[in-house]
Amino acid sequence: MRILFLGDVVGRTGRDAVAARLPDLRQALQADLAIVNAENASHGFGLAPEMARNLFAAGADVITLGNHAWDRKEIIPFIAENPRLIRPLNYPPGTPGNGHVVVTLRDGRRALVLQAMGRLFMDALDCPFRGTADVLANYRLGASVQAIVADIHAEASSEKMAYAHTFDGQLSFVVGTHTHCPTADAQILPGGTAFQSDAGMCGDYDSVIGMVKDGATLRFWRKMPGEKLGPAEGATTICGVFVRTDDATGRAVRIEPLRIGGRLAQVMPAG
Structure with a gap:
């Protein structure tokens, strides 16, 4: 299975760029499954229904959320x-x-997509590890489903890495979201699970994690609330990860980062 995951969509320019480019990306990569994290799509905070509809119409099979879900x-x-x-x-x-x-999928293959949220430096939710194990008890990778993808929405890279290693061999692909900075650790773990600590964001990188610089930086200087944060609206870099899996086993055979447009160094998967 050919799986495309796009990281946190931030604001109007982010969602416009994803809606415009996702159809071509799916075609170029012959992606069977496209997943988009869109918890920051609505002015940087949350997701409005009409925006979700637009992303589905552009080709997203699944949309994930996170700590800004509500x-x-x-x-x-x-x-x-x-x-x-x-x-x-x-x-x-x-x-x-x-x-x-x-x-x-159109050809009858099935993929399980799940999301868990970390607890380190985040809200005190139920255990993401036990919750994931409970879901996985109902599915068999390479049998009842041909692929399993997990979006681990977490602040700490250590928690994301621990999660990936815990479920190595049980998941096809673990990808981190939330921190908005694409990491350089794309790899296939020993058990066959593809992993990248953070997919990055689909937004303007001339910013503070997608937000206008002036207001965001003043919060660090003054340590007090300032003006309301809003998304930066310059050129968008679409960041994500592309993974190929073996249908027979569900394990990954390739993982490649994706970065197109905007300010960051450009990387387009070979497909």
Whole structure:
């Protein structure tokens, strides 16, 4: 299976760039499955339903959220009716929506996509490790599903790495989100799981993790609330990760970073 994951979409320019480029990226990479993290798509905080619809229309098979899942209250009824929009699985029982979804491809192959949120320097949620293990108990990689992808939405790279090593061989692909900076550690772990600590963001990198520089930097100088943060709206770099897996085993055979447009060094997977 050929899997494309795009990192946190930030603001109008980020979502416009992804909506414009995703169809061509899917075609160029012959991607069977496209996943987009869009928890920052609405002015940098949350996701509005119409924005989710636009990303689905552009070719996203699954959209993941994160710690800003509920910043736009209108997403609550929408997520209940749209199973391909998922939030972290370790939110407490009774939270709207689901933390995982099985997607059936046009040729009948099936992929499980899940999201867990870390707890180090984050909200005190249920355990992401135990929650993931509970979901995986219901699926068999390479049998009931041909691929399993996990978005680990976390602040600490150590927690993301520990998560990936814990489930090495049980997941096809573990990718980190939330910190908005693409990492240089794309690799296939010994058990066959592809891993990158953070996919990066789809946004303007002439910024502070996607936000306008002046207001964001003043918060560090003064250590007090300043003007409301807003997304930077310069040229967008679309950042993500491309993975190929073996359908028979579900394990990864290739992982490559993706960076196109904007300020960062350009990298286009060979496909």
